[in-house]
Structures are given as structure tokens and as C-alpha cells.
Amino acid sequence: MSTVPILRTARTCIRLVQTTDVGKLLQFRIDNAAHFAPWEPHRDEGYYTLEHAAQTIEHTWEAAQADRGYTFVVLDPDEEAIIASFTFSGVMRGAFQACLLGYGLAADWQGAGLMQEVLQAGLGWAFGECRLHRVMANYMPRNERSARLLERLGFEREGYARDYLKIAGCWEDHVLTAKIHDTA
Numbered sequence: 001m002s003t004v005p006i007l008r009t010a011r012t013c014i015r016l017v018q019t020t021d022v023g024k025l026l027q028f029r030i031d032n033a034a035h036f037a038p039w040e041p042h043r044d045e046g047y048y049t050l051e052h053a054a055q056t057i058e059h060t061w062e063a064a065q066a067d068r069g070y071t072f073v074v075l076d077p078d079e080e081a082i083i084a085s086f087t088f089s090g091v092m093r094g095a096f097q098a099c100l101l102g103y104g105l106a107a108d109w110q111g112a113g114l115m116q117e118v119l120q121a122g123l124g125w126a127f128g129e130c131r132l133h134r135v136m137a138n139y140m141p142r143n144e145r146s147a148r149l150l151e152r153l154g155f156e157r158e159g160y161a162r163d164y165l166k167i168a169g170c171w172e173d174h175v176l177t178a179k180i181h182d183t184a
């Protein structure tokens with residue numbers, strides 16, 4: 001990682017999650033537990049603790065230093081609360097130059113184009129400074145909000161994977177999409 005990315009959009013500040021964010025990260029998880037539950041792996045009680053949030057932050061920096069992945073948090077304009085997060089994970093270099101994208105926006109901030117604004121900036125960084133060529137994002141067919149968001153961002157459908165991820169305790173099919181950095 002050459003520099004620590006800080007991205008600003010009209011309505012947010014976006015940066016890698018840092019040690020001073022530990023309380024904000026825990027609050028974001030607690031406040032949105034029911035909102036995220038249908039779309040995430042099952043979380044046990046330990047997930048909703050300061051220790052787990054601190055561990056996430058430590059792992060974020062280890063992964064970023066190793067160029068394995070990048071977990072960003074999105075803060076409100078006053079930088080008082082985390083309102084979203086997204087991760088470029090499983091970075092693969094060589095001939096692939098690809099990663100997987102995952103994201104979540106606080107329930108109260110949905111329906112305002114905020115995640116689109118944030119991911120446009122995040123993808124600019126991924127295809128720019130991070131020099132990735134392909135960002136893949138996959139969603140459950142019933143996750144209509146996620147489908148609309150990816151389509152607006154220019155992700156293209158590439159396939160359909162049966163029993164792809166264990167979400168909320170069940171293996172779930174996913175629609176596979178990707179966005180390519182067209183340099184031509």
C-alpha cells in the first residue's frame with residue numbers, strides 16, 4: 001500500500017477503518033444487526049463486542065499492508081458516525097488484477113443514492129491508485145436493492161452460482177457480476 005487512502009464525496013468521508021473508529025464500528029454493527037442479518041453470514045454474540053471490532057481493524061491493516069484486501073468505512077459529513085462500509089477483498093495480482101466487492105449501508109441512509117456515490121469513489125480508487133482491472137460483486141437474486149445498485153454502477157452480469165455462499169445459515173445462490181476497468 002503506497003498511501004493511506006482518504007476519499008471525499010459530496011456527502012461523506014471514506015477511509016480505511018482505523019483504531020480510533022472502534023466504538024463507531026461497534027455501534028454501526030449493533031444499530032444495523034437486523035438490517036444486515038438476511039444478507040450476511042450468521043454472526044454470533046462475540047461479533048457485537050469491542051474486542052471483535054478491534055480485531056477487525058487490526059486485520060484490516062494487516063490485509064492492506066499485504067495488498068490482500070481493503071476495508072473502508074464511510075462517515076457522515078461531521079465524521080461522528082459510521083454509516084456504511086465496503087471491502088475490496090481477495091485481491092489477486094499477476095495476470096488477474098481482480099478482487100471481490102462487498103458493502104452495506106445503514107438502514108436509515110438507504111434510498112438517497114449514498115451507496116452509489118460512495119462506491120463510485122471507491123471504484124475510482126480501485127481502478128486508479130490500486131491498479132485493479134476487475135472488481136467482482138455477487139448478490140442473492142432476491143436482493144433487489146443490491147441488484148439495482150450494481151446495475152447503476154455499470155456492473156455486468158457474468159453468471160449464476162448455485163449454493164454460492166452460506167448466508168444467515170443457509171447456502172444461497174448468487175448472481176455473479178463484475179465491472180472491468182476499460183483502458184482502451
Ligand SMILES: CC(C)(COP(=O)(O)OP(=O)(O)OC[C@H]1O[C@@H](n2cnc3c(N)ncnc32)[C@H](O)[C@@H]1OP(=O)(O)O)[C@@H](O)C(=O)NCCC(=O)NCCS
Binds near residue numbers: 104105115117139
Ligand atoms: C444494498 C444497499 C447498499 C443499497 O442501498 P441503496 O440506498 O438502495 O443504494 P443507493 O445508494 O444506490 O441508492 C439508490 C436509491 O436511492 C434513490 N435516490 C434518491 N436520491 C438519489 C440520488 N441523488 N442519486 C441516486 N439515487 C438516489 C434511488 O432512486 C434509489 O432508490 P430505489 O432503488 O428505491 O429506486 C443497501 O440496501 C444495504 O446495505 N442493504 C443491506 C446489505 C446488503 O444487501 N449488502 C449487499 C449484499 S450483496
